[in-house]
Amino acid sequence: MLVQKFGGSSVEDAGKIRQVAEIALSHRQDGRIAIVLSAMKGITDLLLGAAREAESGKASYKDALATVEFRHRQAATELTSGPTRLALEAHLDQYLKDLRDLLHGVELVKECSKRTLDLVAGFGERLSCLLMASHLTGRGEEAHFIDASKNFILTNDNHGEAEVDFEATYAAVEARLRPLQGVMVITGFVASTPEGRPTTLGRNGSDYTASLVGAAIRAEAVEIWKDVDGVLTADPRFVKGTIVLDEISMEEAMELSYFGAKVIHPSTMMPLLERGISLRIKNTLNPAVKGTLIRQNPTPHTNDITGIASISAAALINIEGSGMIGIPGFASRVFGALARVKVNVIMISQASSEHSICIVCRETEAQTALVALRAELAIEHKQKKLKDCELLTGLEIIAVIGENMRGRPGITGRLFSSLGDAKVNVLAIAQGSSERNISFVIESKDREKALNTVHAAFIGPKAAGQGAKK
Numbered sequence: 001m002l003v004q005k006f007g008g009s010s011v012e013d014a015g016k017i018r019q020v021a022e023i024a025l026s027h028r029q030d031g032r033i034a035i036v037l038s039a040m041k042g043i044t045d046l047l048l049g050a051a052r053e054a055e056s057g058k059a060s061y062k063d064a065l066a067t068v069e070f071r072h073r074q075a076a077t078e079l080t081s082g083p084t085r086l087a088l089e090a091h092l093d094q095y096l097k098d099l100r101d102l103l104h105g106v107e108l109v110k111e112c113s114k115r116t117l118d119l120v121a122g123f124g125e126r127l128s129c130l131l132m133a134s135h136l137t138g139r140g141e142e143a144h145f146i147d148a149s150k151n152f153i154l155t156n157d158n159h160g161e162a163e164v165d166f167e168a169t170y171a172a173v174e175a176r177l178r179p180l181q182g183v184m185v186i187t188g189f190v191a192s193t194p195e196g197r198p199t200t201l202g203r204n205g206s207d208y209t210a211s212l213v214g215a216a217i218r219a220e221a222v223e224i225w226k227d228v229d230g231v232l233t234a235d236p237r238f239v240k241g242t243i244v245l246d247e248i249s250m251e252e253a254m255e256l257s258y259f260g261a262k263v264i265h266p267s268t269m270m271p272l273l274e275r276g277i278s279l280r281i282k283n284t285l286n287p288a289v290k291g292t293l294i295r296q297n298p299t300p301h302t303n304d305i306t307g308i309a310s311i312s313a314a315a316l317i318n319i320e321g322s323g324m325i326g327i328p329g330f331a332s333r334v335f336g337a338l339a340r341v342k343v344n345v346i347m348i349s350q351a352s353s354e355h356s357i358c359i360v361c362r363e364t365e366a367q368t369a370l371v372a373l374r375a376e377l378a379i380e381h382k383q384k385k386l387k388d389c390e391l392l393t394g395l396e397i398i399a400v401i402g403e404n405m406r407g408r409p410g411i412t413g414r415l416f417s418s419l420g421d422a423k424v425n426v427l428a429i430a431q432g433s434s435e436r437n438i439s440f441v442i443e444s445k446d447r448e449k450a451l452n453t454v455h456a457a458f459i460g461p462k463a464a465g466q467g468a469k470k
């Protein structure tokens, strides 16, 4: 069986939902297919905004609710008729009442716990799947609506970005889907703890739901349908002349998404990699296009690099001084201190003189990181072995990724000389030991210039013929 996932832009209105139904029905194998849906475009943001407004006692949350209601009721009218519409409307009434009651409760107590927020955030997926399942039923197709927060995707209670219990999830998903025929319409993003408390997999988590379902049933393949022709060499919103990649490796996809390529949720690849299942990115708006195939051992391409990604709102903390030279365990103290306060270190770089270490994390975690490091290194600082930790914000991490970089000399030189020529100041550099990734930090103001400069240097007509020989 195939698992297909459709994102928010693929189900944003009745017309798109109809299109998705056609795609899913035409890909059934032995009459069966599993589809995972996101909320309609913009709905999750509206729900999260409404919860925040209700928490601060603002009645304006009702406006957001009215928009949520209007969009789904309008789509329901366009997608169904007769008894199916009546049944759908009864179901919609119930969901919308639950949502209203929930937000009214938040408004009264002026408190919205992460647990409540997960319950609220998941309504978008419940509503879009309900519309799809009803539409299919109305067309005389067998369709099953599956709420993944009902003993399906099982996680711990880290609300907002819960961690999956793979074994329990695989068993639950497999048992649930095995007896079903027709189209299984599954809510992306939402999950629950074993006790049944609702959780979510983090923003953009529906991609991950699809790969968990695919791994659980050992699907033939997983397809993620978006509003782009596949994985592009860089983010098309900022870079000119991007091209669609035919095939990339699972590791390249992981690195690209980890370093901010919004096209796939970073956790998506791991379950599939473990079970040897391939992933294809396709375009709902352009289904005839082949898309990008992500798999183990892809057909090699000739560009020196595969793609470029970037993470905004990064911060850099520089630790400098003679106090760390030749002292074993210094780095482990630094990372231990950061791990204790749960700061996620995205990138590190250490000068070979061992005179400085710099750590790059998200701006939102920078103050926590700084306080933890100052406390950990207070003695060395007092003894003047280390300078005070220096914090820089307003930065961007750019990552250049590709299997072909391995063992090819000259790439780093070309990369940084192109940036030098464009007068982009580079603050720190790191190369992953896999040689599949070179990442560097620049000021945010230089983001578009840097991305376009690197893209032009390595991909596209200008780059042709410049690559080092294999």
Ligand code: ADP
Pocket (backbone or CB within 6 Å): 006, 007, 008, 009, 010, 038, 204, 225, 226, 227, 228, 230, 231, 232, 233, 234, 235, 236, 237, 260, 261, 262, 263, 264, 307
């Ligand atoms: P969905 O809602 O279907 O999950 P997203 O909006 O989350 O879709 O992700 C798709 C978007 O990711 C594209 O519209 C594109 O703007 C953006 N994007 C960023 N980097 C890339 C990339 N390297 N390749 C393709 N799309 C990218």
Ligand code: ASP
Pocket (backbone or CB within 6 Å): 007, 008, 038, 039, 044, 045, 124, 188, 189, 202, 203, 204, 205, 206, 207
């Ligand atoms: N609807 C959720 C979000 O907007 C999950 C997803 O779209 O994948 O983050």
Ligand code: MG
Pocket (backbone or CB within 6 Å): 007, 204
């Ligand atoms: Mg997404």
